[in-house]
Amino acid sequence: xxxxxxxxxxxxxxxxxxxVSCKASGYTFTSYTMNWVRQAPGQGLEWMGWxxxxxxxxxxxxxxxxxxxxSLDTSVFTAYLQISSLKAEDTAVYYCAREGPHYAIDSWxxxxxxxxxx
Amino acid sequence: DIVMTQSxxxxxxxxxxxxxxxxxxxxxxxxxxxxKNYLAWFQQKPGQPPNLLIYWASTRESGVPDRFSxxxxxxDFTLTISSLQxxxxxxxxxxxxxxxxxxxxxxxKVEIK
Numbered sequence: 001x002x003x004x005x006x007x008x009x010x011x012x013x014x015x016x017x018x019x020v021s022c023k024a025s026g027y028t029f030t031s032y033t034m035n036w037v038r039q040a041p042g043q044g045l046e047w048m049g050w051x052x053x054x055x056x057x058x059x060x061x062x063x064x065x066x067x068x069x070x071s072l073d074t075s076v077f078t079a080y081l082q083i084s085s086l087k088a089e090d091t092a093v094y095y096c097a098r099e100g101p102h103y104a105i106d107s108w109x110x111x112x113x114x115x116x117x118x
Numbered sequence: 119d120i121v122m123t124q125s126x127x128x129x130x131x132x133x134x135x136x137x138x139x140x141x142x143x144x145x146x147x148x149x150x151x152x153x154k155n156y157l158a159w160f161q162q163k164p165g166q167p168p169n170l171l172i173y174w175a176s177t178r179e180s181g182v183p184d185r186f187s188x189x190x191x192x193x194d195f196t197l198t199i200s201s202l203q204x205x206x207x208x209x210x211x212x213x214x215x216x217x218x219x220x221x222x223x224x225x226x227k228v229e230i231k
Contacts (some may be wrong), residue, residue: 022133035220044211044222044223044224044225045160045162045168045211045213045222045225046222047213047219047220047221047222049219050218050220056181059218061218062119075211095167095168097167097168099215102154102173102174102177103156103173104158104170104173104174104213104215104218105158105160105168105170105213105215105216106170106173106179107223108167108168108169109167110167111167
């Protein structure tokens with residue numbers, strides 16, 4: 001079955017960087033786009049963008065350009081989210097989520113909590 | 119960007135009663151070439167990732183109980199839980215996947231009355 005397993009929680013200081021991984025299994029990794037979704041504490045879901053797992057081409061939503069980078073390592077079926085120059089307002093749970101054969105998101109990682117605090 | 123607006127923000131329903139959540143998009147998410155509405159519904163329980171319930175506005179994902187149903191077309195959509203169960207307490211989100219950015223509604227919290 002489709003499974004997305006993300007890396008563990010991170011505690012970072014302002015100005016630092018973090019890299020979140022999302023390892024896929026149970027399907028052909030390069031056949032489905034990978035989305036990234038942010039959920040700040042007590043808030044709703046915010047689409048950050050996606051990466052074409054076949055070409056490696058990323059698309060970023062407004063507000064997620066510059067400090068946010070999506071990347072892949074197809075040899076290990078893994079997608080990455082890197083955030084640089086972390087700010088307190090980046091504190092959130094970050095989800096990877098597969099866009100399935102019906103174009104809706106059909107599978108989610110368990111989420112990675114990134115806490116930014118001095 | 120397509121703005122998704124859900125109503126109400128929260129609702130309390132007695133066990134076994136019907137719960138209805140509305141979702142309105144700022145522009146149509148109906149793709150005329152295939153007559154499909156690019157609208158999904160998700161359920162999120164506390165401490166868990168969201169879970170896909172409905173796609174194409176009305177197609178139930180495999181394994182989702184049939185008390186969950188989706189309806190609507192164009193810009194107005196509804197998620198109905200026909201007989202609320204205790205395990206349905208959650209926040210529900212609609213999302214359009216007609217265009218980028220893929221936008222979510224603000225969420226509707228469903229509780230037991």
